[in-house]
Amino acid sequence: MAGLSLKSLHKTYGKVEVIKGVDLEIEDGEFVVFVGPSGCGKSTLLRMIAGLEDITGGELYIGDKLCNDVEPRDRSIAMVFQSYALYPHMTVYDNVGFGLKLAKTPKDVRDQKIREAARILKMEHLLDRKPGQLSGGQRQRVAIGRAIVRQPEVFLFDEPLSNLDAALRVDTRMEIAKLHADLGATMIYVTHDQVEAMTLADKIVVLDAGVVQQVGSPIELYQRPQNLFVAGFIGSPKMNFVEVAVEAVDGDTVTVASKDVASLRIPANSTSLNIGDKLTLGIRPHDLLPASNGAIVGRVSLVERLGNETIVNLELSSGAAWLAVLEGDQPLRIGESLILSAEPQKAILFDRNGLALLRAA
Amino acid sequence: MTENASSVPDARHQIPLPAARRGRRKSLTAWLFITPAFLFYAAFVLVPLIMSLYYSFLRWDGIGEARFHGLTNYITVLTDSDLLQIIGNAFQLVLYFTIIPVGLGLAVASAIRGQMNGRFGMATRTILFLPQVIPLVAAGIAWSWMFASTGLVNQALKSVGLSSWVKGWLGDFVWALPAVGVIGAWVLLGLCTMLLVTGITKIDTSLYEAARLDGARPWHEFRYITLPGLRQEIGVCITVTVIAALASFDIVYISTQGGPGITTTVPGLEIYRLAFAHRQVGLASALAIVLMVLVLLSIAPVQWFTRDKK
Ligand SMILES: Nc1ncnc2c1ncn2[C@@H]1O[C@H](COP(=O)(O)OP(=O)(O)O)[C@@H](O)[C@H]1O
Ligand SMILES: [Mg+2]
Numbered sequence: 001m002a003g004l005s006l007k008s009l010h011k012t013y014g015k016v017e018v019i020k021g022v023d024l025e026i027e028d029g030e031f032v033v034f035v036g037p038s039g040c041g042k043s044t045l046l047r048m049i050a051g052l053e054d055i056t057g058g059e060l061y062i063g064d065k066l067c068n069d070v071e072p073r074d075r076s077i078a079m080v081f082q083s084y085a086l087y088p089h090m091t092v093y094d095n096v097g098f099g100l101k102l103a104k105t106p107k108d109v110r111d112q113k114i115r116e117a118a119r120i121l122k123m124e125h126l127l128d129r130k131p132g133q134l135s136g137g138q139r140q141r142v143a144i145g146r147a148i149v150r151q152p153e154v155f156l157f158d159e160p161l162s163n164l165d166a167a168l169r170v171d172t173r174m175e176i177a178k179l180h181a182d183l184g185a186t187m188i189y190v191t192h193d194q195v196e197a198m199t200l201a202d203k204i205v206v207l208d209a210g211v212v213q214q215v216g217s218p219i220e221l222y223q224r225p226q227n228l229f230v231a232g233f234i235g236s237p238k239m240n241f242v243e244v245a246v247e248a249v250d251g252d253t254v255t256v257a258s259k260d261v262a263s264l265r266i267p268a269n270s271t272s273l274n275i276g277d278k279l280t281l282g283i284r285p286h287d288l289l290p291a292s293n294g295a296i297v298g299r300v301s302l303v304e305r306l307g308n309e310t311i312v313n314l315e316l317s318s319g320a321a322w323l324a325v326l327e328g329d330q331p332l333r334i335g336e337s338l339i340l341s342a343e344p345q346k347a348i349l350f351d352r353n354g355l356a357l358l359r360a361a
Numbered sequence: 362m363t364e365n366a367s368s369v370p371d372a373r374h375q376i377p378l379p380a381a382r383r384g385r386r387k388s389l390t391a392w393l394f395i396t397p398a399f400l401f402y403a404a405f406v407l408v409p410l411i412m413s414l415y416y417s418f419l420r421w422d423g424i425g426e427a428r429f430h431g432l433t434n435y436i437t438v439l440t441d442s443d444l445l446q447i448i449g450n451a452f453q454l455v456l457y458f459t460i461i462p463v464g465l466g467l468a469v470a471s472a473i474r475g476q477m478n479g480r481f482g483m484a485t486r487t488i489l490f491l492p493q494v495i496p497l498v499a500a501g502i503a504w505s506w507m508f509a510s511t512g513l514v515n516q517a518l519k520s521v522g523l524s525s526w527v528k529g530w531l532g533d534f535v536w537a538l539p540a541v542g543v544i545g546a547w548v549l550l551g552l553c554t555m556l557l558v559t560g561i562t563k564i565d566t567s568l569y570e571a572a573r574l575d576g577a578r579p580w581h582e583f584r585y586i587t588l589p590g591l592r593q594e595i596g597v598c599i600t601v602t603v604i605a606a607l608a609s610f611d612i613v614y615i616s617t618q619g620g621p622g623i624t625t626t627v628p629g630l631e632i633y634r635l636a637f638a639h640r641q642v643g644l645a646s647a648l649a650i651v652l653m654v655l656v657l658l659s660i661a662p663v664q665w666f667t668r669d670k671k
């Protein structure tokens with residue numbers, strides 16, 4: 001088993017820099033998820049780890065071994081591709097056993113390993129079929145099976161669920177989590193879906209534009225995002241933001257207000273703040289409550305009733321569009337005005353550069 | 362337009378026909394659509410074929426009176442040593458016309474996979490396809506010059522110190538047929554490369570990546586991904602080139618006229634000679650029918666091996 005160590009990794013295509021210096025430690029047996037919007041460089045980073053893309057600069061260690069110039073086959077990794085990349089003319093049995101065959105594994109050992117993988121993934125009945133005769137979910141299994149038989153130290157997944165329908169996606173997600181628990185191998189998983197990231201990861205790496213924005217556990221990222229990007233990316237529905245100005249600074253609480261928000265006292269790192277400074281206030285839709293003495297007033301523009309909760313789209317007087325997720329079924333009408341209170345403990349302030357003014361934990 | 366198109370299915374719904382009548386009308390429509398193409402096919406393929414078959418049982422000089430000749434023409438084709446050698450020549454040409462273009466085409470396609478969209482891939486494709494746009498007659502003439510005693514091939518041999526190899530290639534009893542084979546290979550290389558390069562772009566590149574992770578070397582990638590992925594394209598190439606070899610005429614006619622002796626004579630050329638120079642229309646027709654059967658027999662296994670297995 002092996003951990004990974006990425007030291008100042010860079011990747012450029014011609015003049016375009018796609019990965020701009022990534023430093024990252026991945027522990028042995030950890031489930032790490034790279035998450036970020038489309039085009040931010042997640043796949044590129046994963047493919048650099050796999051050895052499918054050359055590393056332009058920096059160092060990649062798998063275990064203790066510097067792997068920059070090591071062939072993919074010698075990195076003890078296995079990868080599950082977004083398109084599954086099953087060999088179309090081979091049966092499932094041969095697909096799963098292809099790597100073993102190339103490694104000249106004796107036939108009986110190979111057979112036993114293939115059947116073991118098939119048993120783990122409950123696909124024994126599919127072994128004689130060709131990929132063309134399988135459903136999306138079944139192909140996914142075969143692709144994972146092909147990774148398992150090689151007993152790699154590190155599993156790499158590139159958006160493995162994006163070609164599945166919603167229900168299957170949830171099932172497969174749970175199976176991957178279970179597989180990780182059973183095998184105990186290091187897994188690196190790429191997705192643009194923050195829900196997948198939150199549910200699967202021991203550690204999430206948020207990427208944007210080739211730069212690591214934050215590394216942490218799902219709860220850390222949710223509760224203590226370090227900047228506006230992470231705050232907006234993690235959590236569903238998205239965090240609400242509005243411009244505010246500093247009214248008063250008092251030890252480690254800051255009082256802010258704006259056209260939309262009556263004075264709100266928020267715990268924050270206030271060391272560099274002056275009265276009148278412009279900040280961004282972030283409040284999650286789940287942290288808003290209807291309250292007649294609340295600080296935030298908005299006009300209801302859309303109501304989505306899910307039964308157990310009600311998602312309210314609001315327009316604040318400055319024009320900012322906010323969401324509030326309220327308990328139960330709320331009797332609200334479009335156009336009426338709604339007063340909400342926010343728990344100050346859960347509100348986050350961001351400075352001009354988008355950095356969160358978090359109090360030391 | 363749109364109104365008309367959408368009103369057709371509506372009309373059908375309004376007047377439901379009994380199933381049997383609807384079926385008959387459908388098949389009638391189908392036949393009507395097929396008829397024009399079928400008439401052309403019959404006029405230009407079936408009728409000449411049947412005529413040839415008929416002539417092949419006759420002894421006829423093409424003008425005078427024809428006499429029924431039974432299977433004599435066929436027995437001649439299958440026993441006359443010259444005619445057998447001529448048929449053998451055609452099969453020797455298959456070696457050059459098919460193996461060289463398909464082999465080189467595969468090599469080129471594998472080599473430029475990956476750079477396909479770059480300037481390099483574009484240039485390679487254009488250069489290799491160039492022979493395809495040159496008329497066969499021009500290619501034959503150009504190569505005749507190159508293979509001549511003072512031609513480019515001999516000059517090249519001299520310049521690298523192989524003066525003893527210099528010869529009039531197309532007049533040489535041993536080398537004339539291989540020389541003709543090289544001309545055909547050159548002409549067909551472009552078509553094969555074009556087909557194979559286009560085919561290889563359709564293979565999902567992540568298959569190659571998955572194979573690399575599975576430990577595949579370049580040879581394995583070729584053997585387990587490229588070859589099976591190009592099965593149909595290879596089938597088309599083999600089919601086209603085998604037919605080009607067995608039914609060749611123009612290249613041979615231009616470059617050697619079948620000589621020296623009959624070392625480069627192919628059935629196509631012989632059919633032409635028998636019919637128009639020797640006035641043996643019956644024998645020419647029999648040779649044509651035999652040639653057709655040989656082509657079909659050679660192509661059938663290729664089609665069978667490269668069919669789309671599910
Ligand atoms: N072969 C390539 N040549 C040039 N640019 C590329 C290449 N591959 C990816 N890129 C660019 O790198 C960026 C990151 O791509 P990718 O890692 O695939 O993003 P993600 O997987 O996060 O959606 C994108 O802007 C993409 O356009
Ligand atoms: Mg990607």
